Amino acid sequence: MRKSVVLAMLALVLVTMAGCHGNKTGDGAQLADSTEATVQPDTTVYGVCGTGTSMHTLELITDEGDTLTYLVDVDSEDEVVKGGMLAGDRMAVVGAKDGNGELVATQVVNLTTLLGRWTSIDKNFEIQEGGVVESSVKAETHPWTSWKIYNGNLLLNRDTFNVVQLGADSLYLENGEGIYVFKRQQATPEQ
Numbered sequence: 001m002r003k004s005v006v007l008a009m010l011a012l013v014l015v016t017m018a019g020c021h022g023n024k025t026g027d028g029a030q031l032a033d034s035t036e037a038t039v040q041p042d043t044t045v046y047g048v049c050g051t052g053t054s055m056h057t058l059e060l061i062t063d064e065g066d067t068l069t070y071l072v073d074v075d076s077e078d079e080v081v082k083g084g085m086l087a088g089d090r091m092a093v094v095g096a097k098d099g100n101g102e103l104v105a106t107q108v109v110n111l112t113t114l115l116g117r118w119t120s121i122d123k124n125f126e127i128q129e130g131g132v133v134e135s136s137v138k139a140e141t142h143p144w145t146s147w148k149i150y151n152g153n154l155l156l157n158r159d160t161f162n163v164v165q166l167g168a169d170s171l172y173l174e175n176g177e178g179i180y181v182f183k184r185q186q187a188t189p190e191q
Contacts, residue, residue, distance in 0.1 A: 083110025
């Protein structure tokens with residue numbers, strides 16, 4: 001008898017939880033479905049651009065000390081390399097093996113080029129080493145304070161951006177809300 005009461009209560013709890021799936025709780029928070037929130041692992045490989053780099057190949061000396069050679073399709077419709085490939089620069093690379101077993105870069109972000117002070121109409125921030133972002137606008141409601149590259153995308157706090165273009169003086173980021181254009185703010189000489 002006692003076992004059947006416990007089973008009945010457990011069944012009632014499960015039915016209640018299933019009925020609430022997708023509904024809001026009293027405090028306005030959405031109930032989470034544990035099976036739908038699967039996180040993709042970061043496939044980005046980090047390292048330094050090697051001296052064996054050329055127009056169509058990237059030699060990457062990884063943080064683990066391995067030397068990898070990626071093929072780079074410079075004729076691709078989408079620009080694969082963001083920020084250039086200069087020997088000694090820190091790089092973030094996403095790639096895959098092709099049918100011949102060779103590594104092909106699908107997204108390359110030059111982290112050395114990404115570092116620095118960027119500005120737009122409403123943003124003024126500095127991307128620093130170690131994943132830190134410093135904002136110069138004190139009145140900003142949600143300033144970016146951290147950054148990282150995740151699967152080839154730039155994460156600024158919890159905002160995810162595709163790096164559309166990265167040059168010596170310009171940065172174009174895109175997400176579902178639009179394209180954001182930033183220019184590099186040059187350091188002013190101290191007087």
